[in-house]
Amino acid sequence: MSCCFNRSVILIKMNFQIPSHHLSASVPALAVPQASDTVSLQSSILAVLESCKSPSEIKQVHALVVKTPPLQTQLVYNAIIQGLSSSLEAVAIYREMLLKGLFPNDYTLPFVLKACAQARALSEVEQVHAHAVKSGLLASNVYVSNTLMRAYAVCGLMSDVRKLFEGSPRRDVVSWTTLIQAYVKMGLQKEGVGAFFKMCEAGFAADERTLVIVLSACAKLGDLSLGRRLQAYIQENGVKRDVFVGNALVDMFLKCGDAALAHQVFKDMPVKNVVSWNSVILGLAQQGNFKEALRVFKEMQRVGVRPDDVTLVGVLNSCANLGLLDSGKWVHAYIDKHDIRADGFIGNALIDMYSKCGSIGQALNVFQGMKLRDVYSYTAIIVGLAMHGEAKWALDIFSDMSETGIEPDQVTFVGVLSACSHAGLVEEGRRHFENMSSVYGLEPQPEHYGCLVDLLGRAGLFAEAEEIIRRMPMEPDAFVWGALLGACRIYGKVELGERAMKRLLEIEPEREGAYILMSNMYSSEGKWKDAIRIRKSMKERYMKKVPGCSSIELDGKVHEFRKGDKSHPKMKEIWKFLENLASHLKSYGQEDI
DNA sequence: TTAGGGTTAG
Numbered sequence: 001m002s003c004c005f006n007r008s009v010i011l012i013k014m015n016f017q018i019p020s021h022h023l024s025a026s027v028p029a030l031a032v033p034q035a036s037d038t039v040s041l042q043s044s045i046l047a048v049l050e051s052c053k054s055p056s057e058i059k060q061v062h063a064l065v066v067k068t069p070p071l072q073t074q075l076v077y078n079a080i081i082q083g084l085s086s087s088l089e090a091v092a093i094y095r096e097m098l099l100k101g102l103f104p105n106d107y108t109l110p111f112v113l114k115a116c117a118q119a120r121a122l123s124e125v126e127q128v129h130a131h132a133v134k135s136g137l138l139a140s141n142v143y144v145s146n147t148l149m150r151a152y153a154v155c156g157l158m159s160d161v162r163k164l165f166e167g168s169p170r171r172d173v174v175s176w177t178t179l180i181q182a183y184v185k186m187g188l189q190k191e192g193v194g195a196f197f198k199m200c201e202a203g204f205a206a207d208e209r210t211l212v213i214v215l216s217a218c219a220k221l222g223d224l225s226l227g228r229r230l231q232a233y234i235q236e237n238g239v240k241r242d243v244f245v246g247n248a249l250v251d252m253f254l255k256c257g258d259a260a261l262a263h264q265v266f267k268d269m270p271v272k273n274v275v276s277w278n279s280v281i282l283g284l285a286q287q288g289n290f291k292e293a294l295r296v297f298k299e300m301q302r303v304g305v306r307p308d309d310v311t312l313v314g315v316l317n318s319c320a321n322l323g324l325l326d327s328g329k330w331v332h333a334y335i336d337k338h339d340i341r342a343d344g345f346i347g348n349a350l351i352d353m354y355s356k357c358g359s360i361g362q363a364l365n366v367f368q369g370m371k372l373r374d375v376y377s378y379t380a381i382i383v384g385l386a387m388h389g390e391a392k393w394a395l396d397i398f399s400d401m402s403e404t405g406i407e408p409d410q411v412t413f414v415g416v417l418s419a420c421s422h423a424g425l426v427e428e429g430r431r432h433f434e435n436m437s438s439v440y441g442l443e444p445q446p447e448h449y450g451c452l453v454d455l456l457g458r459a460g461l462f463a464e465a466e467e468i469i470r471r472m473p474m475e476p477d478a479f480v481w482g483a484l485l486g487a488c489r490i491y492g493k494v495e496l497g498e499r500a501m502k503r504l505l506e507i508e509p510e511r512e513g514a515y516i517l518m519s520n521m522y523s524s525e526g527k528w529k530d531a532i533r534i535r536k537s538m539k540e541r542y543m544k545k546v547p548g549c550s551s552i553e554l555d556g557k558v559h560e561f562r563k564g565d566k567s568h569p570k571m572k573e574i575w576k577f578l579e580n581l582a583s584h585l586k587s588y589g590q591e592d593i
Numbered sequence: 594t595t596a597g598g599g600t601t602a603g
Contacts, residue, residue: 212598247599
């Protein structure tokens with residue numbers, strides 16, 4: 001190996017900086033046994049290295065090695081690099097090793113590459129790549145080629161990963177798994193799955209680690225039939241069904257929309273951990289089955305599994321969507337009690353929960369108390385304020401956000417535009433819509449056009465709204481036509497409303513909203529015949545208005561109210577209160593409530 | 594002594 005290894009090339013290529021503390025040996029805190037000859041001295045130091053419990057202890061041994069030339073061997077350097085392979089310090093030691101005239105071997109490079117990959121240090125990866133080629137280790141050792149593939153994958157260089165894979169003289173199941181994972185990490189799920197089938201054709205047996213990655217790709221694709229094939233593969237090929245495979249299966253079935261299968265796999269798992277529970281809770285929440293998500297959370301607590309921050313995000317999301325303020329507050333108290341940092345995911349979920357549960361003040365408290373805010377935090381509070389009619393405030397926070405340098409994304413603009421729409425800020429709304437692409441490089445999506453049409457329509461600017469729809473680069477969706485129809489209803493624009501309804505029904509023939517808006521419009525314009533015609537055609541299509549439903553939580557009990565449902569025991573009092581409220585509002589000039 | 598694994602928001 002060493003005969004073809006040109007050290008001068010390496011010395012020129014390796015230009016890493018060695019941190020000074022590696023060169024100035026400090027007083028070693030570890031006692032090294034005195035040994036009479038070099039060999040036993042080396043085995044002593046190796047034993048000490050093996051007993052080291054922290055990187056700082058290893059660095060102390062390294063200081064001793066620097067002072068003791070007989071200890072400067074390939075074996076000792078490998079052991080130090082191995083111990084420090086979770087930081088770039090391993091690379092500095094590697095360079096020092098080369099400067100001492102020592103060669104890397106098939107144990108050195110994987111650890112150095114692991115350190116490079118962890119730090120995403122591409123130029124170091126490339127330099128070590130050169131050494132791997134020069135030394136012949138890349139061609140001869142599959143560990144070296146696999147760790148190198150992984151390092152390029154982490155740096156996002158898919159073409160280099162593929163070149164290495166294709167040029168690799170020997171491939172094993174790890175090489176294939178690394179290739180598949182590189183594709184999946186890069187968002188190329190289909191290519192990842194394709195590589196899995198090629199791997200099978202090539203006669204390799206995928207193991208549980210491979211399957212976990214392929215299952216996660218399948219989950220992202222939402223491809224249930226592929227998921228079933230993978231489950232069959234696991235059964236037929238005796239893949240070990242450990243907790244990782246189980247969790248990946250649960251997540252996959254949930255994301256592919258088969259909650260029953262997910263639940264079956266979950267039930268059959270011999271060992272579950274917090275991730276298993278999280279997958280179920282989050283999966284159910286993502287499907288909109290918030291009540292079931294909360295039921296599973298209660299079950300999790302009953303069996304004594306401690307929730308982590310991921311669990312709490314799922315629970316908060318469910319509370320937010322069910323309007324369960326008290327439960328949300330309970331989670332908040334839990335977070336405070338257990339000293340879980342409310343920055344990042346948790347903080348953003350709290351903002352969303354409070355604002356969806358109607359407590360915008362609390363949402364603002366959380367937002368203001370956060371030390372680290374990201375685009376999600378800003379978007380959550382902007383959307384929340386817009387929802388609560390605090391348009392001006394929402395826009396102020398948007399301008400604060402611009403000053404911090406955090407780039408808004410497409411969802412942020414949904415919040416900004418809907419704030420403008422609620423406050424009737426036509427000019428400002430137009431400007432933000434324009435800025436989306438010209439300043440922030442974001443292409444407006446149908447929902448942004450929907451907001452703009454809503455804004456213009458509410459302001460009575462129908463010609464401009466129609467022009468916007470005509471100029472849309474994509475087909476207008478139901479939100480866009482719905483926004484136009486809603487505005488027509490306000491202004492009694494019957495003809496335009498009919499056109500909007502027609503388009504809306506082409507897209508969503510089964511939705512009753514358009515019929516109801518249109519029939520209300522006919523009624524308020526005195527066109528009773530038309531109103532009756534619409535209602536009749538709804539009946540012919542067997543459409544029934546899905547009763548609107550709202551719920552509040554009081555003292556831990558959820559009260560649900562549906563349109564036309566008088567079953568609540570305190571219905572009389574509630575109606576009386578609402579009537580008082582309505583007359584109170586009318587006295588303030590609100591006529592149409 | 595060496596390589597590849599699941600869940601997280603607006």
